[in-house]
Each structure stands twice: as C-alpha cells, then as structure tokens.
Amino acid sequence: MPKTSAATPPLLRRVNASKLLGVLSTAGVMTGTGLIEATGLTRATVHAVCNDLIGMGWVLELDPVRDESAVGRPSRRFEFNSGAGFVLGIDVGAAKTTVVVANLRGETVAKAGRSFAAVKEPAERTDLVDEAVVDAMADAGVDDDQVIAAGVGVAAPVDRTGNILADDEFWRRFDPALTARLTKQHGWPALLENDANLAVLGEHWRGQGQGVDDLVVLLAGERFGSGLMDSGRLLHGSRGGAGEMVYLKLVEGVGDTHGIARIAREAAAEALGDPAVETVLRELSGADPVTAEQVFTAAAQGDRVAKEILEVVGQRTARVIATLGVLFNPALVVIGGAVAEASKPLLPSIEQLLATFTSTPPRVVTSSLGDTIVSVGAVRHALNYVEQNALDLTLTARRF
Known part of the structure; x- marks a missing residue:
C-alpha cells in the first residue's frame, strides 16, 4: 500500500493561505516580493495562493506601480480586503451592554448600547442586547449576511466550548441561551467568552x-x-x-x-x-x-x-x-x-x-482602553475565529 503524505497539497495550500492572510491582515499594501520575504514562501506559491484568496474575496489586487527605470514586469500588489465582511464585539456587563461593529481589520464602524437598570430576568437582558445589536448594525449599514461572527463577553466563567458555568447566583444573571438566541435570530455564530478573558485579548492586541x-x-x-x-x-x-x-x-x-x-x-x-x-x-x-x-x-x-x-x-x-x-x-x-x-x-x-x-x-x-476593554477583546475574539476559518467561509460583503 503506498504511503500517504501527512501534508497533502490541499493541506499545504491551506497552511500557506493562512500564513499569507495573517501577514496581509496586519499590513498595508504588499508586493509579491514583500510577501515572499515575510512568509518564506516561493514566488510561485505566493502568486498561486493570492489568486485563490482573490477569488474568495479575502484579498484585492491593486494596479501595479510602473517604474520606468526598472527592468521587466512590475511587481503585483496585494491588499487585505478589510471590507469583505464585518464582526461584532458584544460586552454584556452587569449594568449595561455595549455592541461594536468592526471591519476585518478591527476598525470600529459603529457602536450602540443599552442599560440594564430595569432588568429583572436574564431573558430581558438578552432582549436588550439584541436591540443594541440591531441599532449598531443599522448605524453601520450592515446586514446580518455581511456579519461573519460576533464575540460575546459575560462576567461568568465560560469553558473552552463556550458554555457558562452557572453555579453562582451572580453568574445566573446571564442567560445561558444568550448566544443560541442571537445565532437563531441573526444567523451568524455568537462566540461566548468570559469578559476578563476578552479584556486580556484586547489589551494584548490594542492596549x-x-x-x-x-x-x-x-x-x-x-x-x-x-x-x-x-x-x-x-x-x-x-x-x-x-x-x-x-x-x-x-x-x-x-x-x-x-x-x-x-x-x-x-x-x-x-x-x-x-x-x-x-x-x-x-x-x-x-x-x-x-x-x-x-x-x-x-x-x-x-x-x-x-x-x-x-x-x-x-x-x-x-x-x-x-x-x-x-x-x-x-x-x-x-x-x-x-x-x-x-x-x-x-x-x-x-x-x-x-x-x-x-x-x-x-x-x-x-x-x-477604558470601558471599551471587553468589547475590543470581543472584536479580537471574533477576528480570531475569522482567521482560523477563513478558507471555509463564504463572503457576502465583498467590497472591491
């Protein structure tokens, strides 16, 4: 029986695509030569994978800059398509909720909030979160099908699979079905995480x-x-x-x-x-x-x-x-x-x-970061999901 390579060509293409996306998502316009230097990949691989990413909507190819003194064809120029979709960062605190809409570079497009002062039941809190989500998306001019994912922070322990540990009276103030309700209502994945964990993600990223x-x-x-x-x-x-x-x-x-x-x-x-x-x-x-x-x-x-x-x-x-x-x-x-x-x-x-x-x-x-610390981390949490699953996602908000 012939041996099967652990790193098949499709798997290598995915690894290389993730590597290129990681570089482009944090950089400005880059040439093919710049990407070769940044990733260590060959010219043929960089161009082939960039062609794939362009076809999927993640990357834009810009017009070449012609240098009359240079010999040969001008370098191809690439840029991450930050408007290819949007993410939400949702902070569900004890007193209020804050919702941020951001592009795929994490730049804030719109923001909305609601107070929980009159809330008595966890489900009422979730209703107000949803109202803030709708307001923020309306202000951004973004539809549900343009949102790829939302990061959601709550002041309760959340395990690796996104489930709340509701063993404490304070933690039971938060609706365990919060993310399921948001996903059912809007269609995008809502990724639950502890608020302090999101705060450390936010500080590590932008603070x-x-x-x-x-x-x-x-x-x-x-x-x-x-x-x-x-x-x-x-x-x-x-x-x-x-x-x-x-x-x-x-x-x-x-x-x-x-x-x-x-x-x-x-x-x-x-x-x-x-x-x-x-x-x-x-x-x-x-x-x-x-x-x-x-x-x-x-x-x-x-x-x-x-x-x-x-x-x-x-x-x-x-x-x-x-x-x-x-x-x-x-x-x-x-x-x-x-x-x-x-x-x-x-x-x-x-x-x-x-x-x-x-x-x-x-x-x-x-x-x-002030009182945005959790929502900034929630945006980063959603972007991590996007980067990890980019090749399996279908983009509907392509802005070329």
Whole structure:
C-alpha cells in the first residue's frame, strides 16, 4: 500500500493561505516580493495562493506601480480586503451592554448600547442586547449576511466550548441561551467568552499589553476578575474557572471579591453617614449617592477622608495583585475597567507594597482602553475565529 503524505497539497495550500492572510491582515499594501520575504514562501506559491484568496474575496489586487527605470514586469500588489465582511464585539456587563461593529481589520464602524437598570430576568437582558445589536448594525449599514461572527463577553466563567458555568447566583444573571438566541435570530455564530478573558485579548492586541505574552488583566470595578495569558495563550481551566477570584475570600486583608469602585464607594458612604466627618465628598455628591470617581476627585484635591479611603483601597489591591503574581508570575498586570484611568494615583503605593508581598512582583499599569476593554477583546475574539476559518467561509460583503 503506498504511503500517504501527512501534508497533502490541499493541506499545504491551506497552511500557506493562512500564513499569507495573517501577514496581509496586519499590513498595508504588499508586493509579491514583500510577501515572499515575510512568509518564506516561493514566488510561485505566493502568486498561486493570492489568486485563490482573490477569488474568495479575502484579498484585492491593486494596479501595479510602473517604474520606468526598472527592468521587466512590475511587481503585483496585494491588499487585505478589510471590507469583505464585518464582526461584532458584544460586552454584556452587569449594568449595561455595549455592541461594536468592526471591519476585518478591527476598525470600529459603529457602536450602540443599552442599560440594564430595569432588568429583572436574564431573558430581558438578552432582549436588550439584541436591540443594541440591531441599532449598531443599522448605524453601520450592515446586514446580518455581511456579519461573519460576533464575540460575546459575560462576567461568568465560560469553558473552552463556550458554555457558562452557572453555579453562582451572580453568574445566573446571564442567560445561558444568550448566544443560541442571537445565532437563531441573526444567523451568524455568537462566540461566548468570559469578559476578563476578552479584556486580556484586547489589551494584548490594542492596549498596554502589546508584545507581552505573560499577561494578566485585572477587572477591578464592582468585582475583581482576571484574564490570564501565558506565553500568548489564554488560560481557561477545566471548566472555565481559571482567573475567577472567589479565593480572595480566603486572603488575609482582602476577604471578598469586591472591586476598587465598590470598596471606595461603600467606604465613602459610611464616612458620610457620620455628620461629624468633614469632607469635600459632601459637596461633590450633593443629594445623590457618592461615587468612586468622586472619591478619587476628592483625594486629588487633598481631602483627608478620601485619601485615607484610597490608602486602604491601594493596600487591598496590592494584596490582590500579589496573589496573581505568586500564582501565575506574569510580567505585567493591567488594571482595567471603568475605574482604570482614575486608579493611576494608586500605582506607586501598589508597586511599593508588591515588593514586600512577593519576590517576583509584576509591573503594574492601568489600561488605556477604558470601558471599551471587553468589547475590543470581543472584536479580537471574533477576528480570531475569522482567521482560523477563513478558507471555509463564504463572503457576502465583498467590497472591491
């Protein structure tokens, strides 16, 4: 019986096509010569595979640039067709949802959102997510058949197959049938992932974590949650629980999973409950409940009460980051979420304390992505799906 090669010509063509798409999707216009240098493939292979990708709609061939002093035929010029389809990045948070429509380079085309303030049942939350999806797509002028995939982030453990671990009351707020309902309604695959995992994908792609493969993103708003990347690879664990921080209930000086915003807000409310306490927080909050942002503002103005609150918050956050440093030994921890920008003043004390808690303290920074961190990661998650399955997808939104 004749031997069968493990790398058959069709398989080699797929591998080569993926390699070329990977280069073109992150570059501008490239010549055949440039692609040869970037991929190590032969000229014949580059041209043959590019012809395939042009026929499928993934690549555009541009008119050659003629150089009168050059000898021979001008080089062929190729460009990734970023308008060949679209992806969605959907952040389903505890308080609101944000939907981003992006082209295949990850550039935002439109954005929409909904508040969950009046939501009582998980299914109502899904209805609002769908409304935001419809609005964002309408603003972008994009139909369902032009969308290739959507990345969806929720604040619950999600395993490698996209299933929610609904063992906790907080996690049961999220509709386990969310992605199935979106797919049934719109026809495109909805790819569920944990919000902190998407945050680390977003930071690694477009944020402070670019070029850092041993990375942790600490979502630190209402609850602490972490996304973990080791050698450039997301860590899920057996049931999607890697990075979940319920263990903080056992950590001395922490005791629960409450994040920076919640701790700052509750400590400020307690201080304001005593009429004898003098603080500018009274003026900043007025008749409304005090916010974490107002605590940071008051501290910047030199308010003693606010500064004492943030000192406690900084010590507590340092302990949380130290546990991540001991367990996972990342090179960088990025504090993300709505409080990221406001948390910058905490960094010096956090870094000073870290050196006393662990012999391998990571560098700590705040995210530059703000409250888009999860939706940016959701776009990246959808693009990963596109790149991995490009040769099996049928494009309907070709823009030549």
